[in-house]
Amino acid sequence: MNTLIAIIGLGVLCLLFEIFELRKAIVPVTILGLLAVLGLDASEFNAPEAYYNNMIIVTKFSSAFSGLFIILTIFLVALGHKFYENQPSKISDFIAIKVFLLAGAVAMVSFGNLAMFFLGIEVLSIALYILAASSRLSLKSNEAGLKYFLMGSFASGIILFGICLIYGAMGTFDVTEISEMSRSAELPVWFPIGIALVTIGMFFKIAAVPFHFWAPDVYEGAPALTTALMSTLAKVVAIATLYKLITVMNAEISEGFQHVIVIISMASMTVGNIMALRQVNVKRMLAFSGISHAGFMIMTLLSTTNAAGTLLYYTSAYALAGIAAFSVILYVCKNTENEDVTNFHGLGKTNPLLAAILTAALLSMAGIPIFAGFFAKMVLFTQTIQAGFIALVIVAVINSIISVGYYFKLILAMYTKEPNETRTGTPVVIYAVAVVAIVLNIALGMFPSLVLDLLAS
Amino acid sequence: MNVSLILIILLVGAFATYIAGDKLASKVALFFGIAALGCSVVLLNHFNLGENISFLSQWINQPHVSFSLNADGLSMAMVLLTAALTPIIIFTSFGTEHKNAKAFYALILFMSFAMVGTFLAADGLLYYIFWELSLIPIYFIALIWGNGDAEERKKAVVKFFIYTLAGSLFMLVAFIYLYQKAGSFLIEDLYKLNLSATEQLWIFLAFFLAYAIKIPIIPFHTWQANVYQKAPAVGTMLLSGIMLKMGLYSVIRWQLPIAPLAAKEYMNIFIALGIAGVIYGSIVALRQKDLKKLLAYSSLAHVGLIAAGTYTLTIDGLRGAVLQMIAHGFVVVGLFFVSEIIYRRYATGTIAEMGGIRTQSPKFASMFMILVLASVALPTTFNFVGEFTVLYSLSQINVWFAILGGTTIILGAYYMLKMYQQVMLGETNTKAFADVSLNEGLALVLIIALLFFFGLYPKPITDLITPSLENIIKVINRA
């Protein structure tokens, strides 16, 4: 709770800074502030408590994920320092929106009441619509914004309908009560339908097939930093929320529901990976990659009792790799019109460090050992096999193989092609973010227990 | 003192090499390579004295993974092979200029690190990690420092990477399944499992896919020739000299003891596949126009025989396979170095452009000849010891296996001598061919000396590996 309040306070502070003409200080102060919030969050980790009539329930799960969100936000804010340098008058707005977005995200994982959940998801979504469309002179950005907005609102409608049906069945929005009731009596069929609809809405948010169509278009059109945010923070928030939703409401996962999850997971992985193979635009490629990762993350829903740690680990690994990759993309495509692979030609020669970081990030996403991505997949597979879905794991494995194809396309472009332009300038912040993100990723790979055991009961 | 030391040396070496810069890189790498070799010899000494040099520490709690390195005779032998070949391979590269040398040598040491790890790991997941880890450096080595047309090379290398990765991922699934059953990735726990026949079959096949691609056993070999041709000499040596042996080692260490019922049940099929590889590889090698490709197919034939030996599940088969693995490691490194020496002078790998070299470079010709002979397993070379033992074990299963597998000594002689004739003999070549330099000669002599020494006196290695192989046989026969 304190975390949430502090974050909101920080967002307001950002707006105040604009008023007092302290623009230069916004980014550093926000980062410092977020670090402080991170500390606050950590202090709440071992003090689970419910606040304000169960509106906010702080648990290990929520504080751990909040911590991850805060870290990701720190990276994204730091990257914004460079990204928005040409729009000084808007920087406070951008930063503030991101901080509020973080607030929405934290609310989403620590909700104790479906109202909080819904408001959280709307804060997040609306902030994302704005960020996606934020490059107002670019038609691509506008298009991305509109597409995301239309489809997102549609999905919100579905979620709302779902919540409504849950309410209709239970007569309350409080998850604890819902959980208790769901266990006891015979329920009207509204409840499972409501759960299904909410889940579908969340599937949209994490871009799972067949609700994924928005993702590539929006990722491509949105400004690169927003894409970074969507592919890392937003996706992670959505899957964490979905996981929490399903576990906390104690929705009895019926066999049919498991089948649905399995099919969607398989479809997401397969479609995402196959579609990514022929992409030229790196952001678009990562969008499809994100879709396939969504498929992987959904696998955690099959073993709801003990997969929280796994999910945290997977999302951390994925998001950190994503941050590292996007830092490099931001650097490379800063002055280019698009984010095509051609821009990466010869990066291995012109900037070996960033090339190495991008390589590492892609390897992590591909699930090559020592990077956290490998352990994430491994633990996930272990759990899924334990849950008895070996066919799903085999599909996942085949997909991992396909995914190598496009990740390596980018790596090959960096190392085997001749550079077509000279790159100058060493933006320290981008370097720092990229290095820290990838180091964290590798550290997670070396000591997976640090995160995996965090949520062990 | 325990075996993790050698891993640390190699890893530190890789970083040190990178830091040392392009000029010093090769020397620093060689230093660390030799240091690792020294370390492994010292460790061997400790091992022989009966000290415990294994290493075990908890790593991941949930799922239960430990950082467990176990040094038994088999592992030590493979580690020694790696540790001995690494400095030799680094040394052979001294005659070739490599741009961005620091990265190049660092990758070599890193690869060595990963391979040593694979040989030592006693925890399934740790083993898998090292196994995968070794793929990355060779990928970059082949990709960046390789020769030939860049597009072709890219195609070959990516195919190789994806193909091998594909195989090993199924192994990962198998490991996870085993974990699920045993509650641990530790090899001793996996050895204790009593799986049903069906389970064993699937596990066996999953492992087989990984190993068949890595080794390679036909028909999973299609990546091999192209990658060998395109990779730089060092890469080819690492691949053929050590990396193939990872697959064979793993068959002995993991596949057979974990799924013995399946291994016994389908033994004949897998032996037959190995032997088919012998014949097929030899026949395909006959018409190769590229020296490195020819050597690749010869390698296919040899490892086919080794694989057949491992699948006999007899102590002779395993022992012969291990001996032959080590012998083949040295010979193939020597032969690829020979092709590199020719490449340095003629800048070609095409056999048709060679010929008549012997008159210009008698020393080189002799050493090449010896390597050719070793490769065709002439008695007194190390390869004979291995090949004899393997063929003997095959004859114990079925004489026809021995006869068909034995065709390697005929066909092998045919294509190797044909190649030697086309490359070295005939009218003096119009292009000048400088005889081997001191460095080149030294490396070759070293390899040759080792081959002869162990060819005449394989006892140290046999004694080293036999107890652990007997243990493995015991595990295989536990049910």
Next chain:
Amino acid sequence: MDTSLTLLLLLAPFIGFLFNVFFGKSIGKSASGILGTLTVATSFATSVYFFMQISQTHQAIQIQLFDWIQISNFKVDFGFLLDQLSILWLLFVTGIGSLIHLYSISYMHDDENMHKFFAYLNLFIFFMITLVIGSNLLVLFIGWEGVGLCSYLLIGFWHKNQDFNDAAKKAFIMNRIGDLGLLIGIFIIGSMFSTLDYATLKTAITGTTNLNITWISIAAFALFIGACGKSAQIPLYTWLPDAMAGPTPVSALIHAATMVTAGIFMITRLNYLFDLAPDVQNIIAIVGAVTSLVAATIALVQTDIKKVLAYSTVSQLGLMFLALGLGAYEVAVFHVITHAFFKACLFLGSGSVIHALHGEQDMRKMGGLKKVMGITFFTFLISSLAISGIPPFSGFFSKDEILMVAFEHNKVLWIIASLASLMTAFYMFRLLYLTFFNEFRGTAEQKSHLHESPSLITFPLIVLAILATIGGLISLPTNSWLNEYLAPLFAKASHEAHHFGTTEYALMAVAVLGGLIGIGIAYAKYIKQNIVPEEDSQITGFAKVLYNKYYVDEIYDAIFVQSINSLSKFFNQYVETTLSSLVFGLGKVTNELGFQGKKIQNGSIGRYLFAFVLGICAIITYLFLAQ
């Protein structure tokens, strides 16, 4: 003492080899030649010492150096066995070897790589000694392969000529086919008796009853294939005539006197095994007889002086195998020894001729050399008489014994063998007449250079001629020293039992008569009628078939080499590409799917939402309506 002497025996040539390899070039040609010769002579001296010793003690010397190969049910030592048989072999290997080394000093003097030649020769002797004195089959196998290697190196000694290289390669590969057989035999023996050691093996085989005869027969047959390869028997004989591409001393040493007898040595060594497999023995006898006849017929029309000798060697080896097959091991050994003398002499003599003619080997371009090359001619004549089986030369005794044994067992074999002997006499004297008699048919330039060879060449000739003359003494029909000497080796009682009666004398007379008839025909044709063989193109009829060696090379080429090559082509062009495209195909299909999939993602919000709605409907239907 014995150990170090054995090592001296073994290692002396090896040291010579090493020295010649590393320093041969710097110490000069003569020095390297002398060094090479001395090392072999040292071995010879040691062999003589051992011979003396064993003649007195009758005790085999066994030496074990170290463990070599460890197999589950047995262990192979690196050990040596010096018994009657091996010492006998040692004597003539090192003896003739020394002579040929000596000969080579002069013969090879013009070659720039003479030190290498001596290195290889030394190496050969080293391996031959290993082969002979090894205490088990695997050490024998070292030598077996080693001599094959040296043979390869020496046939292809003039490596600039790719034809020679082809011949060398062929020799090596055909040998290896045999080697595989030998290995299989070794495997079977190893698994049956858990030992490869001769001594243990002998006790194991002779001491046990109810052995599995089938497997023993298979083992014996496999071993026999090995022997076929090394000793150039049908079907693996074609390499030997081609091996004449090597320098003549090589032909004399390796391809006449020593290496090719390895097969006989091995079978004699394992006589107790072969005795248990009568079927295999029959095969051996038949193969031997047929080989001797076939090779002899081919030799009838060859015009290359060395080719004739080569086929003669094959033919004689066939006779030895005949004897082996009939269980008369000591007879075979006897013929090995006499054959070594006269055939070495013949080869060296032909070398002397070729030397004088600066490399000319075609008999049609020789003639009349008797006048200039007296010593060569004389020694050649003696050896020819010996090989033709004319008493009192050594060949008479040995060949006669073979024929006699054959007669005892099987008349058909005897007829074949006799026919082969008759032909032998014919073609040897054809060779002699064409080369040494009548007028010189070469160019004038060659004629002006004709000369007798230097004494370094003639001396070995003389020594060998003497041996060819008196060699028969070691095993006289009535009083065979050799049989007695070898008796401890054999499991069965030796053949000396045959008392000499009329049959025997009649047989002897028939044999001699045959020889004389052969000589007579040759005389009539080549001296009286002064016929010179036609040019290649004019040969017709059966002679052409013979001249082309029954087209066996071509048949082999068509059946084996070509089929393997086309198989290789097939594999390379189709199988490899198919397999490769299968793997690539998977990738391509996925890629193409990705490409096609892009069309679905067409940017239309309507379509996206439609998919969304469909998704919802599908899930709801599945969850709540389908059950």
Next chain:
Amino acid sequence: MSTILIIFCVLAAVTLATAFLAIFSRNPIHSALWLVICFFSIAGHYLLLNSQFLAIVHIIVYSGAIMILFLFTIMLMNLNKENEVHKPRITRLGAVVSFCLICVVLIAVFINSKPIVGEYISTGEDYQSIKVLGKVLLNEYMVPFEFASILLLVAMIGTVLLSKKEKTEK
């Protein structure tokens, strides 16, 4: 059929009809006006269900604010004259199909489910007067209430951000 049911049916018919008309009208202004009527009919439902406060809020927010915003935008863009070319037939078909599908599926599910039997509970307590709503909203739902302000703040910043011209400082 009771009066209430009849009222319900009429209101429902109006709601659905106006919703359809809003979608089918070519002219956006007409659409907006139909939609306003639709909202009013929904407010009628609220009144029917005796939640007067909500009905009023609904009219104020939707008809008063949101629809005015729509109309304002339509006027701003001068869209009122646009004669929209109809989407291609396949798209229309898709729309109809999905409408039917989602309708049929959802209704089928609801019909399939167990019908509610017996009396609806009636506690008799006041649960929807302004007073009660205010208490619930500002006590129990204080946090979401505050959080909604964040939502609006974000929307506000966002709208400003999207419309604000960049200062050309360079």
Next chain:
Amino acid sequence: MNNILNEIGIENYIFLSTILFSIGVFGVLYRRNAIIVFMSIEIMLNAVNLLFVAFSTYHQDAQGQIFVFFSMAVAAAEVAVGLAILVSIFRNLGSIDINKLKNLKG
């Protein structure tokens, strides 16, 4: 006090809402004018709001109505943001035809 749903039945509200919701969905798919599409989404949200109130009555519970407030807030916020996006598209494109927004695809 009698529960009004005894007269009408909660099912009818559910059906009404569902149909209204479906009409919203239909509108989103059917129209290419972005503004109308927005309106259709508003219809969807209103359909749910209606159901909330109906359920609120069904349970005799105020929370459902409270939720409607939030839902309205959300609707308002969405409309504000959506229209802002629409305006900037109109500025760039001169049209709000969503069929013209197909630059991002593949």
